[in-house]
Each structure stands twice: as structure tokens, then as C-alpha cells.
Amino acid sequence: MLMTHILLRHRDIPDINKLNVYKSNGGFEAFKKVVTKMKPGEVTDAVKASGLRGRGGAGFPTGVKWSFIDNKIWPHYVVANADESEPGTFKDREIMESNPFQFLEGVAIASYAVGANAAYVYLRGEFWQVAKFLDEKIAEMGEAGVLGENLFGTDYSLHIYTHLGAGAYICGEETAMLESIEGKRGTPRIRPPFPAVYGLYGKPTVVNNVETLTNLPMILANGADWYKNMGTPDSAGVKVFSLSGRVRKPGNYELPFGTTFRQLIYEHGGGVQEGRPVKAIMPAGASSSFIAADEKVLDTQMDYAAVRTLGADLGSASVIVIDDTVSMDWVINKTIHFFKHESCGKCTPCREGTYWMMHLIEDIRDGGHSTDNVDLLLNVAKQMQNKCLCPLGEFSTMAVVTGIERFAQDFTK
Amino acid sequence: MTKQVTLTIDGKQVTVPDGMLVVDAAKEAGIDIPVFCYHPKMEPVGMCRMCLVEIGRPVMDRTTGKPILDDKGEPKLQFLPKLETACTNPVSEGMVVYTQSEKAEAGQKSTIEFLLTSHPLDCPICDKGGECPLQNLTMAYGPGKSRFLFDEKMHLAKMVPLGELIYLDQERCIQCARCIRFQDEVAGDAVLGFDERGRSTQIVSLSDPGFDSVFSGNTTDICPVGALTTADFRFGARPWELSSSASICSQCPVGCNITFNTRREAMSDGKIVIKRVMPRQNEEVNEIWMCDKGRFAYHYAESEKRLSKPLIRKDGKLSRASWDAATQAAGEAIAKAKKDLVVLASGRLSNEDLFNLKSFADQVEGKAVLYTHMGGGDLVSLVGVGQGTNFGAMGAGTTIVVVASDLYEEAPVWYLRVKQAVQRGAALIVANPRETKLDRYASFVIRYSYGDEVRTVHDLTKKGKVGDAFAKAENAVILFGSDGLGLDGSTALATACARALNDTEHAGKPNNGLIGVWQRANDQGAWEIGFRPEENLVGALKGKTVYVVGADPAGDDPALVRALHGTEFVIAQDLFETETAKLADVVLPAQAYTEREGTFTSGERRVQRFYPAVPALDGTRPDFAITSQVARQASVILEGTSASVVFDILAEDIKSFAGLNYAKLAEVKPQRPIVGRGDLYYGGTTYENKFGLGVQLSSAADRSEKFTLPRVQKVEELRPKEKKLLAVPVTKLYDRGVTVESAKLLNQRIGEAFVALHPSAAEQLGVEAGERVKLSLDGVSEDVVVKIDETISTGVVLVPRSMGLPISAPAEASLKAAKKVSVRA
């Protein structure tokens, strides 16, 4: 268990969101080291060696992602994905509000590593206050000589810009995000080509999650091995788990990978309200597959590989705890409505499928728990799988399929 | 030779060029992969998910670069767990595609089922029924039943006008975005877009006036459902009730290939009428597109104002007569006149009509005058674009010059073709005295003042960025128009262009030469046949016997009214009782081209056949036949029964037409993309071309003949004089010309007669855009609307042609504001 936070450092160091406090706690030393003493390739290698994986949900090795960037086409861009619209995820907000400089330093390090001179922070439209706050912090960094032209006496320049979305979950998908930044409708592009080759304005772009980027200053300051030694062999480092649901103490908890569900829920989260048993766990927010909770599940370590053995993905580690007072049809009613509202409408299965699922679940909830309707809902959800243009459509079906298959009793009232 | 790739689709091996998409490769192999959002003329988006197929690629050994083999010796294949869209995947060597496997069929069934959950049960009332890709693909690939509860279907607005020409039915739209992408990529007018998201996504018009594009009709051809339909054909007929005939659009010199759909109707008292105009595929002329003017302005041929009886003037009044009497009266007058015969014809007529008229004039040693205000066609015969010229083949290495012409308004499909050539790498030089839509695609924009046309063209041959782009290009084409020019001005311009091309050796080979953006469809044909305009038309008519065919000089110019009064005898042959006909001595009713066959020569010098679509109006005869009958009365024998025979005689007589006959003009060859009944889900409802692609004429340069180009004649009065206003003619696509005016649907787009001023001129006059002024021109005063154009010079005002204002060449004008200040010229 980590006593000192490396991401949610404001819990140990109050006022770390003030420039002088951040600086006096080693702030910007890593970026300075990177720019003055390291080559971009060396930074990428260090991040590869650290085992850092994307914290937005896909869990793709960050260093490997950076190495895909096409060095024949210029300029390069870095985009920080601060869209955070996944229900149950609220970690990036806390990081940006309370430890903004470490996040921005992470953006800067990533930009140097891939050779970008301009970086964008894409925030969901509802975060306009966070964006304003970040703008102030960016200005302070500019005045402090950490951002701008010819940093630290080298010929490396970097500017960071914030960009607000307008209320679309789909803009958290990286290609839809790029479309949105370009001023177009936020709908995903077909891939290939991938953003590493054809990204923002058609140029090679790296898109990383806020939490991923916030890890970078610590990794570069303390070394790749230091980071690799934390967590598990499969998943290195620490994760901010956003715990919510029927727990007594919901909130963000920064814990190393390998912490078990039991530890998260009971030691940190204060256990389930009214001492009720855990019925199901949604490890990745609304895009999850349900895990039917039992003793073995609770004792499973939380890392990408281990959770997969339970028939689910850890995703963004937005753990929603469901107890036995909650009926699964109520839960998937919520998720289906969410995905139907957020579907961008570009591809047929998601656009029509989420709409159809919404009607079916409402019919089921209204008392039509006939097996026909439930079977049809399962069938429609399965019919959408492996056909959608982007992961939104795919993930909208995970809760439905696992809910009906693993909790059939909730659908036969 | 592009790299070829071999792949296997449904067990069939097919070899196609590298870079081709799987869906197109399947078409080449004769295998249909169903699509909705994909269209062969646009970039793929992979949105509708209808083309989901299983794609397996050979696993390559990283070290050897060769495919890893399985124990049967076949390359090991890797299939993604997901189905992939055939429209976004390019082919690769050794690829294996299954389009009808269980998984693929399940994918196709599911996509149709999903689409039908929101699609209304509108087939009985939907205009698309019978030629609907959704209907066809549902029958071929859909599940038999829908499991969606009907009561929960979305209800949306049923008839949303996106502008008065195209209606949107929001419920039927399957959000394939073909219309949006067509407007963005092909037409270049991004006037459509999506609104809202998810299940509420709808098409909206982003422009005011709505759907402001002259290519809007094409979206109804490519829409795979009945969401976009034309107001013109609304509830007209079912596609299977229509007969088709191939024809050529007669509105502009592009010569788009079209199909007339006709039906015998009770609403029209049992007559066979044209219900709609559809494009016909000719990849070298109009591809599969056409503009809205051609699509909606065909009603003139069926107007009730059509003449159907010959008229002879008796006691000062025109009264009905028999054909025999009328042709006799006309023929005798011409027999008497002999050398004093002036045949005045326009490019509205077909090649056969014009040839008979020319032969007639020649045999009595009279004059064959082309009624036009744009010269230079004889130069086009010398250095015009050669055989094998195709805008679609132009790209890097070709320079296209457009001078004194607003292609978007004058020849919209050429605008599309030039734009696409530029997007393939061609260099574009746009020289115009005012801003036009083509400017944004130009590599060089030359803004000259009205009057400086010739100097601008001369500069093309001089050294410099622009000159080099023209002179050093491998291929160069010049399109010249008549923006702000009359007959002498355009002749001078054409001469300068011809010299520029000849001097830089850009003539006599394909994709090189001169193209005239004529004011009428068959002007080029008239020039080829030997008609020449008369500079002093008024003088040339004095005391003559005038045989006016397909022209209305009296309706265009008060000076010509006076001139016609000073003639000996006037014979008018036309569709309507025009102003000229009203003062004629004999009036002969002609057939519209929709009622007979013939040929037109397009501006690119392609001769194309048109076929009869509807039975001829009772009492009318084809122009060439009338000419033959009149000529007989003057003892001149001309073929008057078969247009085909007239054409054969023409081909023997005129060098550039040598070797052509109707059979050759009717030849077709397979074209790509495949369109037509079985493939309408793929290419749209454009008709297949089974009736002729036409043949391009050779130019004198092509035939390596020796010729000398004339010198440029200096032209007076093209410059605005001090303190005076110079009115210059400009062409608008929709005007009050006789072929457009009867299309009531286009009324709003035609708008009012206007005059365009520079902002400072408007300020001086004390008027703003939208207010009215009195424009006086050539003795005629009209109330017109003020428009502002910042790109012209202050002493010049723009006056549109064919809007009731007598302008055919630059002329002095005066404007008087409705209120206080007036500028007198």
C-alpha cells in the first residue's frame, strides 16, 4: 500500500496546485532534464521500460504507442484526452483540479518525446471551469519559462492549448476527438489510418489519457525501474481507482496494481452500505461487463490480465459496486439510455441498435418481462457486436449481454 | 502499368490494380457486395456497415517477407474477429474474402434489420419505390420478418423542403451521408450537413436560399432511399410505368447525356408527356451527373403556347394556312430573292437542320448567318480540342485556362470536370473581370478589367509564373466565354486564345486546344457547318428576304425589330409565336428536339445523337424537313425525310465530320462505374448508356492541315468612358430564356432582373443592395434590383442576359435611383 501518492499528490501536499509549491516539490525538474539532457527516443525508451500502460481504458503500452508515430510526416501533435465522460470515472477531474502542473508537465514530456511543438488538452464541454483553471496554469508556466519558445536554452518550443468539447461522450474516442478539435462534428474516423500516421489535421498525433500523462514526470524523475517495481508484472505502477456505487466511501483511490477488489471496497471504500453483500462489480464504468461477485472475485488482484480472467476488462478502473438491493435490469436500463443518448449516429448497428435496446429494456421494465423480450434484447445486443464502427457501439452491449447471461434471475420476474 | 494484385473473393480469383477497394474488385469479378453509403465516385466512409465481409490476409513471415504456409501448403490466413467493411479496405496480395459466409450473411441481415427498424412503411407512397436500393437489398439480403415493435418507430417530419427543388423525408433517411459527401466532394458546394446526433441525426440545408447548389438534383439519384426526391417528379409515376428515350440536354454546350422518361397520361388528356429527366452515363462528357437546369427546365417543349399551324400574312394579319400554301409562299419568296436570301439560324437547331439551311443558302447563293453574340467558332474548328480529349483524363501536366467565362453559371458540368481535373493535379488559370466560383480552385487568378481580355491572353505567352504554367505545360486547354463581351469582343478574344495555343504548340493532340463556352447547345455545330455571324446584322438584313429559324432577333433587340421591318420578306420557323414570328410574312411551326431525332455538336466538339421521346405535336414538322419542303418550292432539292440521310450527306460534305454516321454515333462501350437497373444500389439511378457515346470531331490541327490564324481585330468601346457607365452582359444559369421560363419550379431561382454595381458606385447613386433602380439601355428602361459586386471596377455595371433587358454587347447605360440622386450617362 502506498503511503505517498504519486498522482493525487495534493492529498499529501496541500496547495500543490500553486506554482511555487509544485516547484519546491521537484516540479518541472523532470521536464528540464528531458529537454536538456535526453534525446526524444531515449524518453520513449524510458517510458517503454517503465511498463506504463494507457489509463483511459484500453491499457495499451504507452511507450509502444509513441513509437508508432510516423517520422516522415511533420508536424507532430500531442492531444491529452480530458474528455472523461465515462459514467463512474472522475479521476482525471481531480488530477486536473488539484495537481494540474504535474499533468501539464506530463503533456510537455510526451510532446518532447514525440517531437510535437503544440499540444492540446481536449476537455469535455462541462469542464469549462477546469479549462479556465488550466489556462491560468498554462499562463503561469509560460511566465515561469517552462512553456514557450526555446525552453531551457534549447531550440525546443512548446505551446499547450485547451479545447472544449460540447457535451458528447463520443468525443472521448480518439478520432472523434480529433474531428472535434478540427471544428467538425465529433464522429469517429475509420481506422486504418491510425492517428499515429494520420491524426490531427492529418498529421501524426499521439493521444494519451490525463492520468497516463500525469505519471510521466514521476517516471522520468525516479526512473523506469522505480515505476516497474510498483504494481504487478502485467500492469506496472499505480492506478487511480474511481470507486462508486453502493459503497460507504465513494471517491478516488490511488493504489498500486495488484490491490484486490476486497481491499479497494472494504479497506478503502468503507465496505458496502448497510453491510450488504456485493452482488456485481462493474470495473470499467458503464462500458463494463458485469462480474458476478463471489469470494474468489473479491480476492482477485486488480490488474489488466487478472480481471480478464473474470470475463471482464479493467478498462479505466472505474469500479462501480452493486449490491443485492439493486436489480440488474435497472442498471442496464441506465447504461442503455446513456449509450443511446451518446451514440453519434454514424454507423447503423449502434445508431439503430441502441435505440432498439432502449425500447426493449423499457418494455421489460414496464412489466413485459416476457422471456421473448429478454431473449430479443440479448439477441439484439449480440447482433450489434463485431459490426460497429467504433468501440462505443461494442461497449454499449457488454453490460446488456453479461447482465442477462450472468444475472438471468433479475430478468424473470 | 499499375501494380496488379490477385485476391480470391468467394472462391473466385480476380486480378485488379493495387489500391482498388474490395467492393470494387468484387464488382469486377461479377460479385455483388451490397452497399448503401459507398459510392464509386466518392471517398468511402464505412458508415452503413452493409458491406461487412470476412477478410483474411496471409500471415507474413517477418524475416522472409513470404507468407507462412499451413500443412496443406496454402498460405495461413488471419481473419479479424470482427467483420470488416469491404468499402474501406484496399485489396492486397493473397487476400481471401468471403461475402456469403454464414457470418457475412448474418452481418448483412442484421444491418438491413437495423435500418428497417427506423425506416417507415412508405413504399406505397414513396417515389423511389421500384428503383429503390433499400427495397432491392432488403429482398436480396434482409431477414424475412422484423422483430421491432411497429408502434415504437420514430416519427419525424415527412416533407421538409430543402429548398424548393428537393424535398427531404426525415423518416426515410438512413443517414448514409451520400448527399452531404456529394455536395462536399463532387459539387464543391457544402450546403448540406447533419444536425443532431444518434437516432435523431437529420439532414439539414446549411444555405439560404435552401440547398443552394445547381447540382442538387444529383443527390436524388444517389440517395439509396426515397428521402431526397425532386419536387418536379413528386408522385409523377411509378418507374416501371415509364418509357425511356436517350437524348442530349439542349440547355448549354456541355451536351450532357440524358434520358427522358415518358408516360401516356390521363392528366394530359391522353398525351404522352415527359415525366422527368434523368442523367445517362457518359464518362467522357458528364459522367453520371447533370445540372438542375437541364433536369428541371424541359417543360418548354410541351408548352401550350407551341405553334401547331403554319401562318401566312393576309391583309396585314397572320392567319392559318395549310402546309402546302405556307411552304409555297416561303419558297416562292426565296426563289425570287435568290442572292438576297439571308438565312438567320441559331445554335438551338440540330446539325441536320443547320446543314439543310446552309445547303439551301449556298445553292441560291444567299447568306447563312449565325444568330449569335459570341464569335470564334471557326477558330475552334482549326485549333479546337482534338479527338480523344477527355476532361476526366486531365491531371498533373495539364493547364486549363478559363477566360471570360463563369463556368458554374454557363456550363455547370464543365465546372465540375475542371474542378476535378484540378484536384487530380491540373493547373488552373482563371482570368475573369469579376469573382466567380471557380476562383477557389485556381492556381492563378487574373482579375483584369473589362476591355483587357486580349492583353490578358497575350500575357499567357510571356515569361513569368503564369506564362510558364501555360506555355511549358505538356497539355493546355483554353475555355473562352463571353463574360462582358459582344460579338467583336469575343471574336477578338477567341483569336487571341487560338494564337496563344498555336504558338505554344497546344493544338492538334488530345487534351489540347480551344473550347468555346457557347451560349447555345449546338453553336459549335453551326460554326462547323459554315454559319458565320454578321457583325452588322442590322445592315445585312436591309431589303433582304430573311429566313429566321430557331432565333428571335425581334424579341432580343429593338434595333433588330426596326431592321426586320426594313426587309423584303420574313419567314419565321420556330416553336413559339415569338416577336419575330409576329412580324413575319410566313410562320412555320417546327418540332421540338424531344419529338424527333438528330444530333448536336457539343462545345468539346463531340457529336451526339438524340432520339425522339414523345410523339410530335400534331401539325409540326422537323426543321430540316421544313427546309427541304421550302427549298423544293425554290427548285432546290434537299433530303427532307430522314435525319440519318441528311447526316450522311453532311458527313460527306464537311471534312471534320468525315466517316461519321448514325450507327457510329450510337456505338457504346462498357463504362465504369457500373450503373443501371441491377446495379442501382451501387452507382445510383443514372441510366445506363445503351444508345451512343458520340464521337469527337477532328480539328484542322488534328488533320495536320496548313492554316493561318487571323490577326486580332481591335475592338472599340470595350472600356468604360470617363464619367459614363458601361453596362456589360453576364450570363446567369437561370434566366427568362424561352427554354427555362416555362419551368415554374425554377421561378424562385430565376429571380428578378438585376444590375450589379461596385459598392462605391452604389453609394454614389445612393442605393443599397435589394433596392430598385431604373436601368436605361439601348432605348429601353426597366426597373431592376440592385446587387453589389466588389470585384468589378467602378465604372462598370453587370447586366444579365435573357432577363428582358436588351443587352448583347457592352453598351452605355444610365441608372436612376428611385429616390434623389441620379447618375446620368
Next chain:
Amino acid sequence: MLRELTRGLGTTLRSMFERPVTVQYPEEKRPVRPRFRGRHVLKRYDNGLEKCIGCALCAAACPADAIFVEASENTDEKRFSPGERYASTYEINMLRCIYCGFCEDACPTEAIVLGDNYELSFTDRREAIYDKNMLLEPAPAEAQTTPQKTPSGVFTRSVPDMKDPQD
């Protein structure tokens, strides 16, 4: 031989006294069966609006090409049928018609039905072309005849009561 004679004559005599099956038409008329296919009728809804929406599916289905349909647009000022479209021309050539009932089967709104009337003789071929006025049934007593003036936004759907079949 005599026996055969009596047998035969007996049959003849017996049949003289059997009840004849002859129906004394036109004083007596044999009732038609429920699915009898006779003269066509264009039906209306109870509110007086015509059911026919001018879709021409009957014309397409007709094996004898007997039906001719032209469609036009409804407006709320002048409404003939619910929805956007109605048949402005509807003609059936009764001489071509073979009374197969395919038109009835094809009709999506149950507008064209083959009714009970079979007394369709005429003396001039032109009289055999039945137009819409001859085919439309009269409006029900409580309702107006068409064209009607209707409030806007009410009759926007071509098949007003279309619902998912409950059985």
C-alpha cells in the same frame, strides 16, 4: 329388352318430377359467397376520407394491365385521403379485368376490393372504362365526401391506425 326400356324411361319420367335447380334469374337471384369477386369498389374510412393512396400497386399486380393510376398531392385545404398522396386518376378497364383479385391482395390500405355486383353489361366499349367516380363508394352518412378541408397536422400518416398486430 323391355326392362332396359322401362329403366331408361323411368329415369326420364322421374327427372320430370324432380325439383329443378334452375334459378329464375332475374326475379330470383342466387346469393353470392363471402369471397365472391365482382365489381371493384374503392372504399373509404369512416370519416369519409378515401382509403386509396394512389400507390399503383394494384396496377402493378394486375396480370391484365387493366388498372391505370395517377397520383397527386393532398393538401389540408383539399384532402382526399390521409397522408401525402391520393389517386387523382383511377381507371379500371372492365373488359381487360379478369376478376382475379390480385389488386385486392396487393392493396396496402384495403382500398380496392372486389365486391358483390356482377351485373356489368354495357353496349359501348368506352363504357367499360370505369373511372374513379364510378368506383368510389359513397361517403358514409355521418361523414363528408371528399375533397375535405381538414385541420393541419392531423392526417399526416397514410395509414392512420397502423399498429403492430397484437395477435
